[in-house]
Amino acid sequence: MAKRDPVAVIGAGPVGLCLALALAQQDVSVVLFEQMSDDNFLDQVPRAGSNHPTTLEFFDRIGLYTKMEPRGLIAPRFQYWDRQDTALVAEFDHALLKDDTRFPYVLQCERIKIIEEALMMAKAHPLIEVRMATEFVSFEQKNDAVIVQVKNAAGETESIRANYLVSCEGARSIARKDLDVEFEGFTYPERTINIEVAYDFRQHGYTERNYISDPVEYSNLFHWKGPPDRWRIHFPTNIDDDENQLKRPEALQQRLRQFLGIDRDFDICGCNLYTVHQRVAKRFRAGRVLLAGDSAHVNSPIGGMGLNSGVHDAFNLADKLARILHGTADEAELDRYERQRRHVAVKHTQAQTIRNKRMLEERDPAVRQRNHDELRRQADDPILARKFLLRSALFESLREAEQIA
Numbered sequence: 057m058a059k060r061d062p063v064a065v066i067g068a069g070p071v072g073l074c075l076a077l078a079l080a081q082q083d084v085s086v087v088l089f090e091q092m093s094d095d096n097f098l099d100q101v102p103r104a105g106s107n108h109p110t111t112l113e114f115f116d117r118i119g120l121y122t123k124m125e126p127r128g129l130i131a132p133r134f135q136y137w138d139r140q141d142t143a144l145v146a147e148f149d150h151a152l153l154k155d156d157t158r159f160p161y162v163l164q165c166e167r168i169k170i171i172e173e174a175l176m177m178a179k180a181h182p183l184i185e186v187r188m189a190t191e192f193v194s195f196e197q198k199n200d201a202v203i204v205q206v207k208n209a210a211g212e213t214e215s216i217r218a219n220y221l222v223s224c225e226g227a228r229s230i231a232r233k234d235l236d237v238e239f240e241g242f243t244y245p246e247r248t249i250n251i252e253v254a255y256d257f258r259q260h261g262y263t264e265r266n267y268i269s270d271p272v273e274y275s276n277l278f279h280w281k282g283p284p285d286r287w288r289i290h291f292p293t294n295i296d297d298d299e300n301q302l303k304r305p306e307a308l309q310q311r312l313r314q315f316l317g318i319d320r321d322f323d324i325c326g327c328n329l330y331t332v333h334q335r336v337a338k339r340f341r342a343g344r345v346l347l348a349g350d351s352a353h354v355n356s357p358i359g360g361m362g363l364n365s366g367v368h369d370a371f372n373l374a375d376k377l378a379r380i381l382h383g384t385a386d387e388a389e390l391d392r393y394e395r396q397r398r399h400v401a402v403k404h405t406q407a408q409t410i411r412n413k414r415m416l417e418e419r420d421p422a423v424r425q426r427n428h429d430e431l432r433r434q435a436d437d438p439i440l441a442r443k444f445l446l447r448s449a450l451f452e453s454l455r456e457a458e459q460i461a
């Protein structure tokens with residue numbers, strides 16, 4: 057039976073939507089607040105979308121996977137390249153995980169498609185009240201409830217009583233700031249430029265997901281389903297580079313020509329510049345207020361772990377909140393949520409993405425050589441390659457979190 061006071065979820069990003077759906081499917085009522093309106097919800101900067109097998113299992117649990125698969129690309133393999141001599145260093149194939157998961161591949165399906173499908177599902181669910189164009193402003197905690205203040209589409213302030221409040225607001229979380237929770241970590245000084253281009257890089261040997269090391273200009277290259285099919289290629293930029301200069305059409309063309317070593321014009325569909333942070337909130341819980349996804353942790357996108365680990369937070373928390381609200385667990389479970397998911401954010405997501413970036417940008421030739429030899433050694437041995445994939449596809453982080461009391 058659904059409880060009278062709903063769980064208030066702030067933010068209809070992938071984390072907030074998965075949390076809302078996973079709660080509602082366990083008979084918990086939810087009110088979901090999203091500041092964007094139906095008119096502009098899909099006009100968001102392109103980001104993310106390498107969905108690992110563990111995350112696909114969660115999406116499948118709420119019925120989202122079947123909606124995503126036709127809109128994405130199945131990518132069983134990924135590659136490491138050395139740009140110095142344009143050579144393939146190592147390839148890993150998720151087929152090695154066929155006995156570990158029903159999804160032995162990554163699904164390349166962008167965040168915008170995920171939230172479009174998940175929002176439709178949330179709106180159709182009788183236990184989820186979706187409040188678009190409604191901005192979360194502040195909250196007040198009581199012994200048995202949270203009073204949530206929002207500004208609605210008409211610009212009026214409303215107070216809503218909720219059982220719990222979960223901030224899935226993204227990196228700028230107001231709840232985290234109001235709680236005065238430190239966002240520990242650092243921001244990389246350089247920005248990354250993402251170029252979207254309709255050009256088939258497979259003709260040069262690349263696969264759907266590629267990590268390319270280079271002491272001067274490392275990059276990441278990913279294939280996305282169209283129409284038209286697009287590839288996104290990310291390059292670091294110099295700290296002092298001017299944004300307008302970086303985004304000049306001719307400058308973008310030149311970067312692509314240099315990367316491929318060919319002289320031609322490319323069909324560039326877009327570009328954006330972003331800053332990369334490595335930060336984890338000191339606490340994920342304060343009483344009845346919880347943080348999940350980018351509200352709780354942000355990291356470099358190299359390795360595609362931010363959205364994935366945020367979705368893992370959502371399912372971990374949904375199961376605990378549902379048990380608490382149905383009276384089969386007590387609130388101490390929420391501290392376990394913090395212990396489990398903070399451990400994953402620091403020891404797995406953050407540590408791994410820092411290592412990934414360091415490896416791609418390594419300048420010392422001897423260290424580069426060692427790194428590449430080690431990748432080859434792991435890729436060539438099926439036992440080591442499976443172990444590598446269990447870590448990169450986040451199985452290891454989930455299993456380790458389960459061991460945390």
Ligand SMILES: Cc1cc2nc3c(=O)[nH]c(=O)nc-3n(C[C@H](O)[C@H](O)[C@H](O)COP(=O)(O)OP(=O)(O)OC[C@H]3O[C@@H](n4cnc5c(N)ncnc54)[C@H](O)[C@@H]3O)c2cc1C
Nearest residue numbers: 067069070071091104105106192226349350360362363364
């Ligand atoms: C270029 C780039 C590439 C990336 N690639 C990957 C990848 O391949 N794989 C991966 O796993 N991760 C990737 N990430 C990270 C990923 O995009 C984020 O981790 C993920 O989107 C976080 O989801 P979220 O739901 O926590 O927050 P968000 O996606 O940021 O969603 C937050 C939502 O809350 C809403 N909101 C904010 N404030 C309020 C408020 N006050 N009131 C109401 N609503 C509010 C926002 O409008 C938004 O809809 C990438 C990130 C970048 C920048």
